[in-house]
Amino acid sequence: MASIDISGVKKIYAGNVTAIHSLDLAIPDGELVVLVGPSGCGKSTLLRMIAGLEAITEGTISIDGTVVNTKEPAERDIAMVFQNYALYPHMTVRGNLEYGLKNRGTPRDEIDRRVTEAARILEIEPFLDRRPRQLSGGQRQRVAMGRAIVRQPKAFLFDEPLSNLDAKLRGQMRIEIKRLQRNLATTSVYVTHDQLEAMTLADRLVVMNGGRIEQVGKPLALYERPATLFVAGFIGSPPMNLIDVAYLRDKGVLALPDGTDLVGIRPDTIQLAPPEGPHITLNATVELYEPIGGESHLHMRLDGNGQLIVAAVPARTAVTEGAETALYVSTADLHPFNQETGRRTD
Template identity: 90%
Template sequence: MASIDISGVKKVYAGGVTAIHSLDLAIPDGELVVLVGPSGCGKSTLLRMIAGLEAITEGTISIGGAVVNAKEPAERDIAMVFQNYALYPHMTVRGNLEYGLKNRGTPRDEIDRRVTEAARILEIEPFLERRPRQLSGGQRQRVAMGRAIVRQPKAFLFDEPLSNLDAKLRGQMRIEIKRLQRSLATTSVYVTHDQLEAMTLADRLVVMNAGRIEQVGAPISLYERPATLFVAGFIGSPPMNLIELAYLQSKGTLELPANTDLVGIRPDTIHLTPPQGPHIALDATVELYEPIGGESHLHMRLEGSGQLIVAAVPARTAATEGATVKLYVGNADLHPFNKETGRRTD
């Protein structure tokens, strides 16, 4: 186990296309960090540079205090889990788990011990003599993780490992990965574009955009206090509503920083009854009532501006499409931003 330190790392492809812009990130020993962002933001490129599968243009990457820039992937003592499982189809599950250890000359009794322990942890003992084609997607993903576990590496790298699974199985495997990482306490870097995975798995979340880090922190911190307009719009489902300050100033007394011109409002902080303390009141017309189980989403158009916003309300809230409703938001739930800089102003 070891820390991972990324210092001034940059990636420029042929033709001058910059994928990663001089990035710094310190990952302490035992932490599970999730890299999240839209397609093309650079998260997979960064993971591949840590793994040694992608050359670094500038900067250094250290694992366990040792710079690994010039080391081959096999020399970095990391284990990678891919989205396509990458299992050998002609081998049994046991053969897949043993393969890397045999190549390293690990003694037979140690191979047996590690394979038995990994199979127990992942509950795949009944499948050890089967081949990958005889397994479900979730079972294959467990085998892929088992192959990483038996290595006993300094770090795990996960490259969107659940993207090929259905929604129910993804939820189950998220729990498995979190439980496994906590049990092994191995430094882990996990890449996903799925913010639900990111929010539930991460000790710390790294939101990336266009090859840069927008914000780093605990998932709930990024949700409750996004540092930039990008994070505000990317983290949270439904995303944060962003409304012009000029429109809101006539709806209540606001005390916001002078350079604020855009205000964010989370859908779950919009209420249909007045909250205690200072608040603003908005009138809106319901365009779509969307019951989704534990809550309902009201898609509404603000009176006077025509802007479409979303509110997350209790599941049994009665709402009639076409009706005008009164909305309330506490002043403490307003997020001030500056459009020009794209950053939070308080």
């Protein structure tokens, strides 16, 4: 196990295209950090620089206190799990698990011990004599993780490992990866564009945008107090509603910091009955009632400015499309932002 320290790291490609802008990030020993953001935000580039698959233009990356900028990937003592599994199709599962250890000259009895233990942890013992083509996508991904586990590396790097799986399998594998990381307590960096994956897996979440870090913190902390408009819109499904402060001035008790011109409202904080304490009242017309199981989403147009907003309400809420509805939001649930700076104002 080891800490990973990223200091002033920059990546510039040919043509003076900057993919990573002077980035700093400290990952403590044993932590699972998830890098999340839209396509092209730099998360995979950063992961590949940690792995040694991309050169660093500026700055340093240290693993276990040793600067690894000039070290080859094989010298960094990390194991990487890819989205395409990267298994050898002509080898059995056992052969895939053993391959890296054999190349390192690991003694036979130690190879057997590690393979047996990894197969037990991942529940792939029945598949050891099969070839990858005989396995399902989820089973292949377990084998790919097993190949990483037997290495006993200082850190695991995951590059969107679940993106090729269907929704049900992704949910199952998220649980497996979280359980595995907790049991092994190995420092892990996980890249995904899927915010549900990010929220459920991460000890700490790193939201990236345009090659920069927007915010770092516990997943729920980012959800409950986004530092920027980008994080407010990216984290959360449905995303946060953003309303012009001028529209809200006469809607109830509203005391906001100077410089606030946008107010964010999470869909799940909108209520259909007045809450206790200070609150604002909005009037809207329901355009679409969307039942999704445990809750329903109301897509509504605000009276007066016509903005479309979304409320997440309990399932079977008695609201009909076309109805005019009063909405209530506690002032404690308002998120003030400045549109020009893109940052929170409180």
